[in-house]
Amino acid sequence: MRFFLFIALTAPLFAKPPSVEEGRGHWAFQPLSLAKPPAVQNTAWPKNDLDRFILAALEKNGRAPDPESDPATLIRRVTLDLTGLLPTPEEITAFVQNPSSYEALIERLLASPRYGERWGRHWLDLARYADTSGTHNDLDRPHAWKYRDYVIRSFNDDKPYARFVAEQLAGDEIDGANEDTLIATGFGRNGTSNDDNMGKTDDALAQYRADQLDDVISTTSSVFLGLTLGCARCHDHKTDPLLQRDYYSLLAIFNGTEKYGLVPGTQDRNDKRVKIDETAKIHALIETKPQVPPTHIMLRGSALNLGEEVPPAVPALFKPVSFPPPAAKTSLRRKTFAEWITASDNALAWRVIANRVWQHHFGQGLVASPSNFGFTGAKPTHPALLDYLARQLIANGGRFKVLHKRILMSATYRQQRRTSFPTRSEPGLESPGYGLMRMEAEVLRDCILQASGKLNDQMGGPGIKPRLRADLLPASQRNKWPLLKSEGPEQWRRSVYIYQKRQLLMPMLELFDAPTTTDSCAARLESTVPTQALVLMNDDFVEEQAAHLAQRASSVTLDATIKRMFMLTLGQEPSADRLQQSLDFVKAREAASSRDQALTDLAHVLFNSSEFVYIR
Numbered sequence: 001m002r003f004f005l006f007i008a009l010t011a012p013l014f015a016k017p018p019s020v021e022e023g024r025g026h027w028a029f030q031p032l033s034l035a036k037p038p039a040v041q042n043t044a045w046p047k048n049d050l051d052r053f054i055l056a057a058l059e060k061n062g063r064a065p066d067p068e069s070d071p072a073t074l075i076r077r078v079t080l081d082l083t084g085l086l087p088t089p090e091e092i093t094a095f096v097q098n099p100s101s102y103e104a105l106i107e108r109l110l111a112s113p114r115y116g117e118r119w120g121r122h123w124l125d126l127a128r129y130a131d132t133s134g135t136h137n138d139l140d141r142p143h144a145w146k147y148r149d150y151v152i153r154s155f156n157d158d159k160p161y162a163r164f165v166a167e168q169l170a171g172d173e174i175d176g177a178n179e180d181t182l183i184a185t186g187f188g189r190n191g192t193s194n195d196d197n198m199g200k201t202d203d204a205l206a207q208y209r210a211d212q213l214d215d216v217i218s219t220t221s222s223v224f225l226g227l228t229l230g231c232a233r234c235h236d237h238k239t240d241p242l243l244q245r246d247y248y249s250l251l252a253i254f255n256g257t258e259k260y261g262l263v264p265g266t267q268d269r270n271d272k273r274v275k276i277d278e279t280a281k282i283h284a285l286i287e288t289k290p291q292v293p294p295t296h297i298m299l300r301g302s303a304l305n306l307g308e309e310v311p312p313a314v315p316a317l318f319k320p321v322s323f324p325p326p327a328a329k330t331s332l333r334r335k336t337f338a339e340w341i342t343a344s345d346n347a348l349a350w351r352v353i354a355n356r357v358w359q360h361h362f363g364q365g366l367v368a369s370p371s372n373f374g375f376t377g378a379k380p381t382h383p384a385l386l387d388y389l390a391r392q393l394i395a396n397g398g399r400f401k402v403l404h405k406r407i408l409m410s411a412t413y414r415q416q417r418r419t420s421f422p423t424r425s426e427p428g429l430e431s432p433g434y435g436l437m438r439m440e441a442e443v444l445r446d447c448i449l450q451a452s453g454k455l456n457d458q459m460g461g462p463g464i465k466p467r468l469r470a471d472l473l474p475a476s477q478r479n480k481w482p483l484l485k486s487e488g489p490e491q492w493r494r495s496v497y498i499y500q501k502r503q504l505l506m507p508m509l510e511l512f513d514a515p516t517t518t519d520s521c522a523a524r525l526e527s528t529v530p531t532q533a534l535v536l537m538n539d540d541f542v543e544e545q546a547a548h549l550a551q552r553a554s555s556v557t558l559d560a561t562i563k564r565m566f567m568l569t570l571g572q573e574p575s576a577d578r579l580q581q582s583l584d585f586v587k588a589r590e591a592a593s594s595r596d597q598a599l600t601d602l603a604h605v606l607f608n609s610s611e612f613v614y615i616r
Helices: 002-010 049-060 071-083 089-097 099-111 113-126 145-156 161-170 179-189 202-225 244-254 333-341 347-362 383-395 400-408 441-452 470-475 507-511 530-538 540-553 558-570 576-590 595-608
Strands: 258-260 284-286 295-298 306-310
Touching (some): 049 383, 071 099, 071 400, 089 558, 099 400, 113 347, 145 179, 161 333, 179 202, 179 284, 202 244, 244 295, 244 333, 347 383, 383 400, 441 507, 441 540, 507 530, 530 540, 530 595, 540 558, 540 595, 558 595, 576 595
Antiparallel strands (some): 258 284
16 A cells, blocks of 8 residues: 555656656666765764765755764674674673774674574565465475575675575576576575466466466566566566556566476376475476477466567666577576666666665665666655765676675764654755664574574574474465473574574564565565554563573672673663662562562563664
């Protein structure tokens, strides 16, 4: 509904859509500019060229940047940003004593395996990753987790973006293809499916295949190009210069693919129409022969009502691409398409990915609609800066860690954050990073476990199934969730490893706006509802971890215990007033119970505090 209203307010729904020629003048389809960092009056503030773009906009509006964050706040922010975990009290103390070690801190965090777990989660949102099929029976996908682990490894290895894209779209066609690159093509099979209930007639199978490939086309175009090409399946796009022919030209690129790796229960063993290797221990989308079936425009999106034949091509907006002759086992169409996406002169694709990196550092991209760079999408607040970031990414071989460091070292990133976002009428909108950012759902759960000392840092492997309330389990019909009376280290791993069951999301994660995985999620919602506070107050998991935190923080004196508890959760010792409040709270509670229970109650309060849940 929010998306519909955004379109309604920015473009007439029934206006004549722009022509391809008109569309080529749109800002997103222009070559990357060569704009140099602008001159600024306050030459002492910028720490690198990135800051000059921000400061120039501020000075133009008579504004000044905010002061720099204090060291304790900054180390907590950057550690959560890069790893999704809290800094330890010892790390905080060392950094406060030596803030000049900030660059070394960033390099250490980027080298941590926890970085891939955090930033891989961002990509899994885009890739609509899940461990089940969704739809009617929500079948188990026993090897889907290998795609999740592939993504985490790719980020930890700082894999060049061009290679990352090519592996996911054409892992069976690229040089050096192996099992890992075949796993990467799981990108095309992450969407929902209904393979055990798709019908058996030729007509039903043809329509089902068209619907499955629609998910691949829509996701590929939005994730890598910021284009809503899926809207052109039945007719020319209503608001963007994208033709129905463009949609089917992209379909022609993927039309030779087939599923590789059987999901148990999804096929009639006597059905010869779909060739799937039942012994494959991966979940992939590949080609096994060079010939591609002819691709026709489907009138009204129906596979039973075919129009003219179309060849493989990129959208008519762009310079045509020449597709080579097929190889021995594949058409090479997807490999060619992937190379086109990440070519250095494809300004659109590099703007899209640079914007995504900025978005996750500041809470909002320079383009506020990260998967829609079309006519109904948002315009960039700092177009020259966006092009600068894209060029920096290209210059560094598409490796993200260099760009991370440049952004994190900037004075812009180090600014104090305000308690609310500015409204659109405020001139301060030109400076990003003003508002507080709430921990994402997985980060919140992980940080509770980390503070309690119970986080299991084991990486990879099949998804875990933490305890759920017994009354929720009837919703899990296939691959049922186990009934657990208690949890232990096996369930206390990072939330990125939780089994993603489409019909039964983890309630705590869902409540804090984890995506449904039905579609690609470019930007999570950030709701604020009473039930979030209620679950932090009443959930058994939070209560139990509060007890572990109290035990972990136990020290010789009550004062020392409380100070340690604050450091483990909030990253700073309490002020004299807050220490006294905490002492009074504990003494009042232990009069009615015990010292251990009183400290558990205090730990529970800290987990519920806005200072814990929000990133300043």
